[in-house]
Structure formats: structure tokens, C-alpha cells
Amino acid sequence: xxxxxxxxxxxxxxxxxxxxSQAGHDVVGATMRLWGGASDSGCCQVTDVIDARRVCDxxxxxxxxxxxTEEFERxxxxxxxxxxxxxxxxxxxxxxxxxxxxxxxxxxxxxxxFDRIATGHHVRLRHDTDTGKALxxxxxxxxxxxxxxxxxxxxxxLSKCLFPIGEITKEEVRQYAxxxxxxxxxxxxxxxxxxxxxxxxxxxxxxxxxxxxxxxKATLVEEKTNTGLGEIEAMELLTVGQxxxxxFSAGVRKYVTRIDIQERKVFVGSExxxxxxxxxxxxxxxxxxxxxxxxxxxVQVSAHGKERQAIVSDKGIIFKSKSRKVAPGxxxxxxxxxxVLGSGVAC
Amino acid sequence: xxxxxxxxxxxxGGKRIYFDHCATTPMYEEVKDLLGSWLRSDFKNPSGLxxxxxILRRSLDDAREELAKEFFCRDxxxxxxxxxxxxxxxxxxxxxxxxxxxxxxxLSPVIVSGIEHxxxxxxxxxxxxxxxxxxxxxxxDLDHLEDLLKLRKxxxxxxxxxxxxxxxxxxxxIQPLSEAxxxxxxxxxxxxxxxxxxxxxSSRDIAETAALADALxxxxxxxxxxxxxxxxxLKKQARxxxxxxxxxxxxxxxxxxxxxxxxxxxGMAKAASLCATGKETELKNLTLLAERLLTxxxxxxxxxxxxxxxxxxxxxxxxxxxxxxxxxxxxxxxxVEGIEVSTGSACAAGAxxxxxxxxxxxxxxxxxxxxxxxxxxxxxxxxxxxxxLRKLQKAVRALRA
Numbered sequence: 001x002x003x004x005x006x007x008x009x010x011x012x013x014x015x016x017x018x019x020x021s022q023a024g025h026d027v028v029g030a031t032m033r034l035w036g037g038a039s040d041s042g043c044c045q046v047t048d049v050i051d052a053r054r055v056c057d058x059x060x061x062x063x064x065x066x067x068x069t070e071e072f073e074r075x076x077x078x079x080x081x082x083x084x085x086x087x088x089x090x091x092x093x094x095x096x097x098x099x100x101x102x103x104x105x106x107x108x109x110x111x112x113x114f115d116r117i118a119t120g121h122h123v124r125l126r127h128d129t130d131t132g133k134a135l136x137x138x139x140x141x142x143x144x145x146x147x148x149x150x151x152x153x154x155x156x157x158l159s160k161c162l163f164p165i166g167e168i169t170k171e172e173v174r175q176y177a178x179x180x181x182x183x184x185x186x187x188x189x190x191x192x193x194x195x196x197x198x199x200x201x202x203x204x205x206x207x208x209x210x211x212x213x214x215x216x217k218a219t220l221v222e223e224k225t226n227t228g229l230g231e232i233e234a235m236e237l238l239t240v241g242q243x244x245x246x247x248f249s250a251g252v253r254k255y256v257t258r259i260d261i262q263e264r265k266v267f268v269g270s271e272x273x274x275x276x277x278x279x280x281x282x283x284x285x286x287x288x289x290x291x292x293x294x295x296x297x298x299v300q301v302s303a304h305g306k307e308r309q310a311i312v313s314d315k316g317i318i319f320k321s322k323s324r325k326v327a328p329g330x331x332x333x334x335x336x337x338x339x340v341l342g343s344g345v346a347c
Numbered sequence: 348x349x350x351x352x353x354x355x356x357x358x359x360g361g362k363r364i365y366f367d368h369c370a371t372t373p374m375y376e377e378v379k380d381l382l383g384s385w386l387r388s389d390f391k392n393p394s395g396l397x398x399x400x401x402i403l404r405r406s407l408d409d410a411r412e413e414l415a416k417e418f419f420c421r422d423x424x425x426x427x428x429x430x431x432x433x434x435x436x437x438x439x440x441x442x443x444x445x446x447x448x449x450x451x452x453x454l455s456p457v458i459v460s461g462i463e464h465x466x467x468x469x470x471x472x473x474x475x476x477x478x479x480x481x482x483x484x485x486x487x488d489l490d491h492l493e494d495l496l497k498l499r500k501x502x503x504x505x506x507x508x509x510x511x512x513x514x515x516x517x518x519x520x521i522q523p524l525s526e527a528x529x530x531x532x533x534x535x536x537x538x539x540x541x542x543x544x545x546x547x548x549s550s551r552d553i554a555e556t557a558a559l560a561d562a563l564x565x566x567x568x569x570x571x572x573x574x575x576x577x578x579x580x581l582k583k584q585a586r587x588x589x590x591x592x593x594x595x596x597x598x599x600x601x602x603x604x605x606x607x608x609x610x611x612x613x614g615m616a617k618a619a620s621l622c623a624t625g626k627e628t629e630l631k632n633l634t635l636l637a638e639r640l641l642t643x644x645x646x647x648x649x650x651x652x653x654x655x656x657x658x659x660x661x662x663x664x665x666x667x668x669x670x671x672x673x674x675x676x677x678x679x680x681x682x683v684e685g686i687e688v689s690t691g692s693a694c695a696a697g698a699x700x701x702x703x704x705x706x707x708x709x710x711x712x713x714x715x716x717x718x719x720x721x722x723x724x725x726x727x728x729x730x731x732x733x734x735x736l737r738k739l740q741k742a743v744r745a746l747r748a
Contacts, residue, residue: 031696045696046695111745
């Protein structure tokens with residue numbers, strides 16, 4: 001098959017390209033230039049592009065670079081900023097997968113005559129012989145599993161993908177890269193939020209958003225008693241469930257329970273005040289068919305979070321036992337054991 | 348990669364169709380022979396005091412005289428450089444006065460057109476230069492140039508340098524240099540006019556340009572010479588004000604230090620003379636090829652248009668706008684088919700960026716990414732144009748599917 005491998009310049013996608021090439025596929029590597037758009041001060045990670053190109057050189061396959069900065073700016077960065085403006089907690093990595101890798105990149109690959117695209121994500125694909133559908137499973141290496149950020153993929157997208165890395169552990173990926181003498185073998189794992197360049201992500205995120213959205217002061221309100229507790233800066237940078245960054249007298253632990261952007265109020269309470277029975281979901285997507293109400297599932301509400309037992313409801317999902325509130329805007333990935341069934345955005 | 352692999356990649360050169368002569372041109376066989384024999388010899392430093400050095404020195408001076416004929420200047424006007432980019436940088440930094448006086452408050456003493464090569468634009472922008480707007484037809488906006496001149500006149504500030512290229516390397520549009528020079532000199536008789544002739548030399552007769560500019564840039568590999576060598580022509584008055592960019596030894600009379608790249612310089616002189624001799628016939632042939640291409644394009648897709656087609660332009664450089672098709676994708680498919688064309692300029696990562704020339708002509712970024720540049724050279728044939736048209740049709744169909 002002709003396979004276009006999305007190569008970030010990291011070890012996972014390097015090995016993905018190597019494995020596919022070795023398996024006899026007609027492989028071409030491609031790096032998306034994502035950041036470096038109008039609002040960036042520097043260029044993209046040129047050294048990462050060089051890594052990807054040199055890995056391709058050593059594999060004897062072609063390497064292409066696509067300029068996708070505008071698409072990235074629109075679908076990921078603008079969405080990130082706008083979500084924060086609305087007091088939501090966005091998932092930029094999920095949006096990047098949904099709009100860039102598995103849409104723009106995929107359609108580009110099809111136009112250029114490729115049969116499949118491949119990435120270095122730690123997930124597995126299986127073919128359901130009964131339905132003829134592609135099934136998306138968690139990666140073999142549970143610690144490195146990336147199925148959460150791919151939970152928004154549709155059946156149509158999945159049918160055109162290959163994920164060779166999900167079949168082996170991260171340790172094996174590195175060993176393979178060393179054996180193949182790939183220059184990315186010892187490269188550290190990439191961080192989230194590639195476009196916010198700061199070692200301290202929290203501070204970097206604030207500085208990044210400050211230039212793009214209007215940050216407002218808000219009144220801190222005790223959730224239970226509805227009493228004012230003073231003022232807080234930049235309510236748009238807060239997230240439901242957050243404790244850090246809220247200044248209270250020593251020993252008092254309070255969490256953000258709710259953010260009311262309209263009223264400019266940030267509600268806080270104890271950890272117990274965060275517990276809820278259910279979560280309403282919007283923008284639901286399914287990897288196969290839609291889910292029946294009452295179905296027993298597991299849900300995961302962050303990239304490497306623990307799964308929680310739940311039941312599908314007409315509005316979203318109901319937790320089996322009271323569970324910590326999901327920040328509005330977060331993706332809720334729905335599983336049946338290892339299999340990804342779909343996702344929704346927490347309301 | 349082993350040398351053998353590299354040679355293997357180029358063995359297929361005969362089968363591949365090269366339509367990217369604006370990027371670089373194949374060297375003349377005579378130039379290859381000349382370079383080969385020089386590189387195999389044990390040459391000396393031309394600045395040496397011994398007989399063998401003096402022979403080399405004489406070759407250098409002969410080459411300078413030979414080039415002076417082709418560049419329509421005096422041999423003493425020629426300063427050898429490492430290529431077009433160095434010549435352009437040297438002109439901008441060297442003729443804009445001291446750097447201190449250039450950067451800072453007030454109106455810049457430098458004006459450049461918005462469609463200059465990055466080798467002019469970047470140093471000019473670094474110095475805070477004013478940039479002349481571009482007409483949608485691809486030529487610089489003389490009215491805006493006059494506005495910029497008036498502004499300086501009324502503010503009683505100096506103007507040191509105006510740089511306007513002769514032929515644009517992306518669109519082939521010939522710039523109204525003569526009108527621009529008249530304008531500049533009517534306001535500022537002492538300002539220098541520099542013209543980047545890197546694309547122009549092989550594309551048209553440069554006698555007029557050479558006569559009216561105080562400084563000109565050339566690059567050998569754009570006219571069948573070797574890569575890594577070029578020239579900056581500085582007329583006497585410009586030379587007097589020139590602040591050298593590369594300092595060191597007294598080579599090039601102190602205007603450009605560094606041991607002369609003699610084999611490359613001799614190759615450039617040879618190429619310039621071959622190019623000039625064959626130019627008239629060559630350009631006629633290339634114009635015929637361009638006409639053949641344009642006729643063929645009409646039958647492929649009536650939406651394909653040539654950028655700047657209503658302007659005075661050289662025929663064999665064609666920036667084709669193909670609506671709703673990304674240039675980088677089309678280039679890839681053509682490359683797979685063995686056809687070499689270009690699109691936009693590359694960023695540091697190798698991604699294609701929208702052309703600043705098109706953006707300055709008022710194009711949107713989407714449309715600016717829907718172009719490929721086709722540029723013909725002396726080795727191209729009618730059969731290649733026909734083959735290109737077939738492959739282009741196939742690729743456009745695949746991308747539109």
C-alpha cells in the first residue's frame with residue numbers, strides 16, 4: 001500500500017515509518033508545519049523537521065513538508081483561545097487530531113494518491129469481520145495509551161489509518177529505534193500544548209492567552225453559602241476542579257466548582273462539592289455506531305486519567321458512583337473495556 | 348549518501364523535465380570543462396608575488412574585463428562576491444550610509460520595492476526601509492514611490508538608496524526602472540539606484556538597466572555559470588560612498604576581502620559571454636515554447652491564468668494560477684511524474700510559504716498558495732512542453748477528483 005506517515009520528528013512516528021517501510025509498504029514521510037502562523041514570534045520546530053527528514057533519508061524514503069499553519073491557527077489555536085474566553089477547558093491536542101491530522105492531512109494524502117495515512121499514536125486498530133468495521137483499541141502499552149486524544153475519530157477516518165506503534169510498548173519502540181540507529185531513538189517525549197512555548201506551562205498559557213483574549217476579574221463565591229470571598233484575576237484562565245492558584249488562608253482547601261462568565265463569578269467549594277452524578281455531553285461522535293441508552297461503559301475524562309464506570313443516558317452519561325465533575329469543554333472518551341466507542345464534549 | 352547515489356539520481360536527468368530555470372540553470376559544457384581543468388590543477392593564491400600567481404592574477408583581470416563587456420560597465424566597477432545574495436546584501440548595507448544613521452526614528456534613507464528578492468527585502472527591512480507598494484499587475488506602484496519621495500523631501504531628510512529589481516524572479520514582470528529612476532533623481536539627484544539583475548541577465552537585454560543604475564547585482568548560476576559566485580557592479584560615485592561589508596585583506600581593492608574564488612570567477616565570465624552571445628536567438632526560442640505552453644493550457648483548464656499577463660514581462664517565466672489547487676500538492680504529483688517546477692519560497696523547515704510577491708500584489712494567502720512557477724531555459728524542447736501539458740492535465744484531474 002502507499003502510506004503517507006505523519007512524522008513529527010519524534011521517536012514514535014520515526015519507528016512507525018520504519019516498521020511500515022520494513023513491512024514492504026510504499027512509504028512517504030510528511031511533516032506538517034503547524035505553528036509559525038501570523039501570531040507566532042518565531043518559526044516552527046525546524047530541528048524536528050530535520051529529524052524527520054533525516055530519519056526518512058536513513059530509511060530511504062521520501063520526505064515532504066506541508067505548510068498547514070493557517071489550518072492549525074484556525075482549528076486549534078483560535079479554538080483554544082475562544083474556548084478560554086467562554087470559560088471552557090479545551091483539548092487542543094484532540095482538536096489537532098480531529099481537524100489537522102485526520103482531516104486536512106488525510107484528505108491531502110488521498111488527493112496525492114495514498115491509500116492510507118499512518119501516525120505514531122499508541123493505539124491499535126482491529127477489523128471486525130462481522131460488521132466490516134474498523135475498531136479502535138487502546139494501545140498495548142497502557143501507560144502510553146493515546147486512545148483518549150483519538151476518541152473523536154469517525155469510522156470513515158479510522159478505515160484509512162494505520163497505527164503500527166500501538167502494537168508494541170514504548171520500551172520496544174525505543175529499542176527498535178536504537179537497533180535501526182534512528183537519530184530520534186533517545187529523543188524525549190513531546191509535551192502537550194506545542195504552541196505555548198514555555199517551560200512553565202501554566203505561566204506560558206496565561207501569557208499566550210493574555211495576548212489573544214480579554215481577561216476579566218471575577219468575584220469569588222462560596223458555592224454552598226453563596227457568599228462573596230473577594231476578587232480573583234483572570235477568571236478565563238481557571239478550570240473547574242482547579243485548586244492551585246486560588247489564595248486562601250493556610251490549611252483551607254478549596255476548588256473551583258463552577259465559572260459563570262456572564263456574571264463574572266467563580267464559585268469555589270470543598271472537594272465534596274465537586275462530586276456529581278452525571279455529565280451532559282454535546283458534539284457526540286462515535287467510532288462505529290451510536291450508543292444505546294442504558295449501555296454499561298467506562299469513561300475517561302483526561303488524556304491519562306483513570307477510567308470510571310458509567311451508563312449511557314440520553315443526555316450523556318451517568319456515573320455508577322458519584323464522581324468528580326468534568327470541566328466544561330473537556331472531552332469525555334467512552335470505552336467498552338479496551339475499545340473506544342466514541343466521545344463527547346462536557347457541557 | 349554516497350557520491351555514487353548522487354550521480355545515480357542525476358543519471359535520470361535526461362528523462363526528467365526541468366522547468367525551474369529561475370532557481371538555477373544547468374552549466375554550459377564549456378564552463379564545466381573549464382572548471383574541471385582548473386580544479387584539477389595546483390593553483391596558487393592570485394595575490395602571490397611569484398610568476399605562477401601573476402598568471403592567475405592576469406586570468407582574474409581578464410575575466411573582469413570580459414564581464415565588464417557583458418555587464419555594460421567598466422572593469423573597475425566589478426566586485427566579485429559569493430553570489431546574488433551577497434551582492435544584494437552588500438548593496439543595501441554598503442550604500443545606505445552608516446548603520447547607525449539608518450536604524451531608528453524618522454524616515455529611512457532606503458526605499459525598496461515590495462517584490463524584491465528576500466536578499467534585498469530582509470536586509471532592507473532590518474534597516475527599517477520603506478517598501479513601495481505593488482500594482483495588482485506585478486509592477487511597482489510609481490505613484491506610491493513618488494509619495495514616499497515627496498514625504499522625504501517635505502521632511503527634509505536624506506535618501507541614500509533605492510533598490511528596484513530589473514525582472515521579477517517569480518512573475519517575470521519587467522519593472523519600470525527607467526521611470527522610477529527619473530522620479531528618484533528628480534527629487535533626490537544624489538540618491539543611488541541599485542538594481543538586482545540576478546534574474547534579468549539571462550532573461551533580456553540589460554543595457555538600459557546597466558546604464559541607469561549606480562549599482563547592480565549578478566549571480567553566475569542563473570546564467571549557466573557555477574553556484575557560489577556573483578558580482579556587484581558599483582559605478583564610481585557609488586564606490587566612493589560604499590561601506591564594505593566583508594573586511595579583511597585587500598582583495599577587490601578592499602571592497603570585498605577574501606581570497607578570490609578564481610575557478611568560479613573564470614566560469615562566470617565564460618558563462619556570461621556564452622549567455623550574451625546566444626541570448627537573442629535563445630529568447631526567441633523560449634518565447635515560442637512559452638506560447639506553445641499557453642495555447643496548451645487553454646485546452647486543459649480555462650481557469651488557469653498567468654500572473655502579470657497584462658504587464659510587460661519576459662515570456663519564459665510563468666507563474667501559473669490554478670484555482671483551488673495547492674501548488675505544493677501539484678508540485679509533488681508533477682515531481683512523481685519526473686517534472687521539476689517550483690512553488691513559492693521555502694521556510695526554514697522546508698514548507699512552502701505563500702509568495703511575498705503575490706501578497707504584495709494584493710493576493711490572499713489561499714490564492715497565493717495556488718500557484719506553480721514554470722521557467723524555461725536553453726535545454727528545453729517543444730516535446731518537453733507537450734509532455735508537461737499531458738502530465739499537468741493528469742495531475743490537475745487527480746487533485747480535482
